Amino acid sequence: MTRRLRRVLLPAPRSFCAGVERAIEIVERLLEDHGPPVYVRNQIVHNAHVVADLESRGAVFVGELDEVPDDALVVFSAHGVAPAVEREAAARGLDAVDATCPLVSKVHAEAKRAADNGDTVILIGHEGHEEVVGTIGVAPERTLLVESADAVATLRVPDPAKLTYLSQTTLAVAEVETIAEALKQRFPAIKGQGADDICYATSNRQAAVAAVVEEADLVLVLGSANSSNSNRLVELARTAGVEAHLIEDARAIDPRWLEEASTVAVTAGASAPPRLVDEVVRSLAELGPIEIVERVHTRETQEFLLPRRLRPAAPNRGG
Ligand code: SF4
Numbered sequence: 001m002t003r004r005l006r007r008v009l010l011p012a013p014r015s016f017c018a019g020v021e022r023a024i025e026i027v028e029r030l031l032e033d034h035g036p037p038v039y040v041r042n043q044i045v046h047n048a049h050v051v052a053d054l055e056s057r058g059a060v061f062v063g064e065l066d067e068v069p070d071d072a073l074v075v076f077s078a079h080g081v082a083p084a085v086e087r088e089a090a091a092r093g094l095d096a097v098d099a100t101c102p103l104v105s106k107v108h109a110e111a112k113r114a115a116d117n118g119d120t121v122i123l124i125g126h127e128g129h130e131e132v133v134g135t136i137g138v139a140p141e142r143t144l145l146v147e148s149a150d151a152v153a154t155l156r157v158p159d160p161a162k163l164t165y166l167s168q169t170t171l172a173v174a175e176v177e178t179i180a181e182a183l184k185q186r187f188p189a190i191k192g193q194g195a196d197d198i199c200y201a202t203s204n205r206q207a208a209v210a211a212v213v214e215e216a217d218l219v220l221v222l223g224s225a226n227s228s229n230s231n232r233l234v235e236l237a238r239t240a241g242v243e244a245h246l247i248e249d250a251r252a253i254d255p256r257w258l259e260e261a262s263t264v265a266v267t268a269g270a271s272a273p274p275r276l277v278d279e280v281v282r283s284l285a286e287l288g289p290i291e292i293v294e295r296v297h298t299r300e301t302q303e304f305l306l307p308r309r310l311r312p313a314a315p316n317r318g319g
Pocket residue numbers: 017018019020078101102103104169170199200201202229270
């Protein structure tokens with residue numbers, strides 16, 4: 001019996017974004033320059049493979065600064081930290097290196113500016129997510145969290161004329177637009193920029209999946225369970241009526257998913273290494289002949305500079 005040809009769609013962009021690459025490179029450079037241990041507060045990015053790889057090279061992941069010995073080197077993860085954490089590190093004399101994604105730092109700056117202007121900040125985000133915890137920490141007494149459009153109806157604000165909304169960077173574009181619209185309906189004077197706080201990497205990966213989802217019988221998204229942007233890709237496919245699964249790696253594929261799937265889209269959240277996609281494609285190839293179709297929605301060119309102390313020294317042009 002000949003096995004039928006299966007199409008494998010690879011929407012692009014997928015996998016690592018510039019903020020994740022920068023955060024991983026910060027830990028790698030510190031491991032090279034200082035040697036282990038390099039402490040990292042929280043997972044540097046939300047991916048189990050990345051964390052395990054860095055752990056094997058001497059990174060030590062901790063939940064809180066009190067697990068870091070005095071005078072040690074500690075990295076703040078890509079999701080950012082509340083200013084109180086930075087102050088605690090400084091007070092302890094820890095050598096702290098900030099791997100916060102610059103696009104998260106931008107949201108922190110917006111929150112600070114709004115709070116300094118006397119506004120209440122309405123943060124659209126998911127309770128408990130590390131990025132949300134950090135952003136609320138910028139102005140904790142002036143920030144309210146909203147998780148859904150329904151929650152807008154019961155929101156109590158001190159002054160409806162003094163409001164600014166912001167969002168977590170890794171949410172679904174459509175969901176944030178819906179919540180922002182509900183906020184504008186209820187508080188016409190509210191300031192905010194629609195879904196503009198959602199980062200380029202999140203919106204590009206969503207648009208790339210949206211562009212292929214109608215052709216797919218099955219969507220496989222590589223990413224860890226705590227990766228917000230990866231979960232949003234699964235939701236997007238399911239909302240379009242297509243079976244979709246979040247998988248840590250190729251070993252998590254259930255062969256039953258593939259029985260009726262002649263076109264499979266494979267993508268990865270911004271924190272999942274590209275090699276995991278290659279491994280899934282190899283696994284699919286082992287099950288029968290495949291045709292690989294790359295579908296480029298957007299080419300990303302974004303890069304972020306490393307913190308100054310980790311940039312290569314400029315050549316000495318003296319003399
Ligand atoms: S997903 Fe977006 S906010 Fe998060 S690290 Fe990547 S670019 Fe930065």
